[in-house]
Amino acid sequence: MSAVRIAPGYRLQWEPAQDCHVLLYPEGMVKLSASAAMILELCDGVRDADAIVAALLQRFPEADLTADVHEFLEVAHERGWLRTV
Amino acid sequence: MSAAGCAPSKPLWLLAELTYACPLQCPYCSNPLDFHRYKDELDTETWKRVLREARAMGAAQLGLSGGEPATRQDLEELVAEARRLGFYTNLITSGIGLDVERIERLREAGLDHIQVSFQGSSEEINDHLAGTEAFRHKQAIARAVKAAGYPMVLCFVLHRDNIDSMDAVLTLASELQADYVELATTQYYGWAWANRDRLLPSREQLQRGEAIAHAWQERMKGRMKIYYVVPDYYETRPKACMNGWGKVFLTIAPDGTALPCHSARELPGLSFPNVREHALDWIWSESPGFRRFRGFDWMKEPCRSCDEKEKDFGGCRCQAYLLTGDAENADPVCDKSPHHDRVLAAIEQAAATPAEKPLVFRNPRNAKRISSTTVHETAPAAPRANDPGQPERSQT
Numbered sequence: 328m329s330a331v332r333i334a335p336g337y338r339l340q341w342e343p344a345q346d347c348h349v350l351l352y353p354e355g356m357v358k359l360s361a362s363a364a365m366i367l368e369l370c371d372g373v374r375d376a377d378a379i380v381a382a383l384l385q386r387f388p389e390a391d392l393t394a395d396v397h398e399f400l401e402v403a404h405e406r407g408w409l410r411t412v
Numbered sequence: 413m414s415a416a417g418c419a420p421s422k423p424l425w426l427l428a429e430l431t432y433a434c435p436l437q438c439p440y441c442s443n444p445l446d447f448h449r450y451k452d453e454l455d456t457e458t459w460k461r462v463l464r465e466a467r468a469m470g471a472a473q474l475g476l477s478g479g480e481p482a483t484r485q486d487l488e489e490l491v492a493e494a495r496r497l498g499f500y501t502n503l504i505t506s507g508i509g510l511d512v513e514r515i516e517r518l519r520e521a522g523l524d525h526i527q528v529s530f531q532g533s534s535e536e537i538n539d540h541l542a543g544t545e546a547f548r549h550k551q552a553i554a555r556a557v558k559a560a561g562y563p564m565v566l567c568f569v570l571h572r573d574n575i576d577s578m579d580a581v582l583t584l585a586s587e588l589q590a591d592y593v594e595l596a597t598t599q600y601y602g603w604a605w606a607n608r609d610r611l612l613p614s615r616e617q618l619q620r621g622e623a624i625a626h627a628w629q630e631r632m633k634g635r636m637k638i639y640y641v642v643p644d645y646y647e648t649r650p651k652a653c654m655n656g657w658g659k660v661f662l663t664i665a666p667d668g669t670a671l672p673c674h675s676a677r678e679l680p681g682l683s684f685p686n687v688r689e690h691a692l693d694w695i696w697s698e699s700p701g702f703r704r705f706r707g708f709d710w711m712k713e714p715c716r717s718c719d720e721k722e723k724d725f726g727g728c729r730c731q732a733y734l735l736t737g738d739a740e741n742a743d744p745v746c747d748k749s750p751h752h753d754r755v756l757a758a759i760e761q762a763a764a765t766p767a768e769k770p771l772v773f774r775n776p777r778n779a780k781r782i783s784s785t786t787v788h789e790t791a792p793a794a795p796r797a798n799d800p801g802q803p804e805r806s807q808t
């Protein structure tokens with residue numbers, strides 16, 4: 328599987344005024360849930376989906392997030408938020 | 413933007429109209445007809461304070477427009493400051509005043525996004541409308557933007573004189589390998605209002621253009637994203653103008669006047685505060701101008717008791733004023749409005765206007781001529797005050 332990163336033109340950042348992470352893009356913004364933000368933070372151009380799951384598993388050993396992560400990455404790809412490297 | 417609803421009480425969008433100076437003279441420009449009067453532009457330090465204050469209130473998107481924002485020599489400095497503060501920075505430019513080196517400097521300063529406007533699909537149409545030779549330079553700039561690693565975002569403002577070349581417009585965009593194309597329709601404020609009879613396309617023109625745009629949308633799926641917006645004169649419900657008055661958008665004009673919407677300055681009996689005299693927080697939350705049409709209490713019938721008011725906020729106040737003479741009326745684009753016939757009349761009036769009638773180009777000479785006589789003269793078939801308009805962002 329190939330590594331993923333946030334697409335050019337998109338920026339993930341913490342917004343104090345919204346009290347959440349947001350994804351900024353040309354003339355727009357989406358508010359992100361805590362888990363979405365966590366996954367996107369791991370899309371660093373080095374990790375692939377399995378590595379992202381593994382990283383999350385270290386932080387949350389009880390939860391099996393495999394399906395959730397794959398589903399989110401698929402949606403994020405469709406929306407143009409991500410690129411494979 | 414999709415987060416519009418989450419913080420209704422604070423601005424998310426700051427539009428900084430850095431200057432009214434522009435080497436082009438588009439007859440559909442949404443700058444005020446008397447733009448030559450506002451020469452006293454905010455200085456770099458004041459703009460930086462505005463950026464800081466807006467960011468502290470939660471604004472996340474910054475539009476840098478004008479006029480031509482690239483005529484400001486401090487553009488790079490302002491971009492750097494905005495980016496440092498955490499803004500997503502959008503430059504809305506005609507491309508004039510940019511070159512490869514400057515694009516690189518802006519990129520280094522942290523600019524996030526550049527949108528380049530074209531007036532038409534060929535040198536001839538483009539330069540006739542722009543009133544100067546700009547076409548080749550724009551093409552070079554569009555390519556340079558992409559070479560610098562940005563998505564190429566092109567904007568074409570459509571009207572009667574160029575909508576028939578829709579196919580050529582999109583061919584040009586695909587030849588340039590644009591990533592996004594915005595097919596914007598002319599909005600009738602400012603100079604576009606003065607030229608409305610000459611610019612408003614016919615329904616047939618529109619339908620032809622739309623069919624071509626949709627075919628291209630299909631064909632270019634996944635390669636070039638094409639946005640097409642139906643002009644509201646041909647709709648039966650108004651647009652949710654500014655997403656509601658004083659709700660998400662904050663515009664600062666070149667002279668520091670703060671406005672809830674692009675042409676709010678043309679509304680009579682309202683005065684808008686200046687950032688030189690007031691803090692942005694007060695301007696947004698307390699100033700009478702920003703509170704005037706906030707929420708729903710100001711509404712008259714049919715809006716007041718309409719179950720769609722939370723969707724469109726009664727439409728555009730400026731359009732209501734320009735077409736009905738009263739800014740509290742429903743936007744007459746709405747077919748529930750008792751004034752909807754004025755929109756239909758405007759369409760008829762445009763159809764009866766010969767294509768030979770000269771366009772009024774946006775330049776200081778025409779600005780002086782218009783404002784030394786009266787603004788009414790150039791405005792077709794509707795009352796207006798002595799106070800001309802002010803854009804949200806110029807239709808560059």
Ligand code: SF4
Nearest residue numbers: 715718720721726746
């Ligand atoms: S009547 Fe007013 S609120 Fe209702 S749809 Fe028309 S413009 Fe919107």
Ligand code: SF4
Nearest residue numbers: 434438441479807808
């Ligand atoms: S529309 Fe834009 S490019 Fe054209 S004259 Fe106005 S500010 Fe200049």
